[in-house]
């Protein structure tokens with residue numbers, strides 16, 4: 001379970017409050033215990049001093065003789081009980097109990113959170129120092145990362161054999177370590193150890209050697225550093241920098257062209273836009289689609305692209321409706337899945353990180369009203385459409401480039417539904433997003449920026465039923481804030497009279 005949605009993070013804050021309370025109780029108890037132990041020590045010391053002043057005089061008194069024996073038996077037993085760490089053991093048992101009934105993240109969650117942060121760093125080209133300072137693309141936020149936080153990000157990268165990011169984060173950890181006073185979280189030599197090895201793996205042997213030397217100054221008999229030093233010296237001597245094995249490519253969704261990743265990230269950063277030859281032709285109009293009541297309140301329809309035609313409907317969902325939909329979805333949000341195109345199974349994937357829930361029309365008049373509105377806006381039937389999918393992306397949440405339609409070679413895609421392929425998509429933005437989170441079409445160099453209440457609509461299929469590969473799109477990672485969308489995937493069945501199939505592929509809405 002990766003914590004991605006804001007709703008989950010709120011629960012984690014509750015957990016943290018209970019953890020803090022438990023720690024405070026422990027501190028109070030421990031302080032009382034230590035105070036009691038101090039008092040006892042004083043008392044014993046006093047008695048002992050009196051006895052030592054004149055040993056024979058003291059011990060000739062039968063009461064004193066008795067008291068000495070008593071002190072060393074029952075008294076010390078009580079004291080030893082006080083010294084024993086039952087209180088810590090009890091406190092630790094208590095923490096284990098809390099973990100059982102409160103939501104608490106696992107090590108995988110930490111890895112997920114670290115990967116999300118590094119993904120943001122890459123997509124939005126944020127340099128490490130700025131990110132550590134809490135500066136996101138020119139906006140300064142209150143939180144900073146400590147040397148220890150940077151170290152943890154470096155360690156996570158290292159565990160994924162991602163030496164590029166290890167070097168970035170360990171260098172930042174080192175910078176911060178120098179500036180931080182009374183740093184107890186991490187030792188400088190530890191940072192240097194990771195940094196030196198990753199620098200070597202990046203192909204910079206002299207750099208690795210210099211760092212290892214620095215490490216050995218602090219920690220002269222560090223066994224691995226001593227070994228590495230000899231190894232690096234030999235490598236330099238040989239003069240042929242050892243060919244490093246490239247950072248292992250992790251399983252990624254397939255890209256149609258090598259440029260796609262680049263275009264995707266550029267579109268996310270608003271660094272590309274469609275050519276002027278297209279943008280200059282885009283129109284905005286009021287449409288009633290022949291629906292009688294729309295004559296009075298027509299939809300505002302704005303073209304965002306021409307071929308494929310992508311349009312935006314403004315004020316397509318009211319704030320009050322959004323509230324209802326979010327409220328219904330919230331308790332049902334689950335990690336979103338994707339279909340494995342080889343096995344046909346639904347599974348979670350690192351390239352789609354969000355939480356989603358499905359709402360049926362009959363569950364609430366608002367869900368029904370939205371479905372009806374989709375028919376009015378698109379002139380397509382919703383009788384074969386999937387339920388309303390509600391999606392919440394937390395920080396770093398994203399959906400990498402994909403098609404909404406199924407390719408011919410895909411195993412049992414939508415077969416079970418018996419409604420044909422996903423002919424069109426309508427996507428409602430149910431929130432603004434503070435930073436990031438655009439819907440982008442890399443091939444078209446187009447980015448749609450979320451605006452609460454706006455809906456985006458496009459056909460995924462040509463009129464002859466073939467998929468339009470230019471509709472490939474993605475949800476960029478959320479950099480700051482939270483993103484809510486809902487969408488309706490419209491299917492081919494029952495559209496025969498709405499969108500008669502044509503032989504010539506053309507993807508313009510008539």
Ligand SMILES: O=C(O)CCC(=O)C(=O)O
Pocket residue numbers: 391399404427437438439440473474475476485487
């Ligand atoms: O959230 C977005 O911007 C796009 C979502 C999307 O493409 C999908 O859910 O298929």
Ligand SMILES: [Fe+2]
Pocket residue numbers: 402403404473
């Ligand atoms: Fe999609």
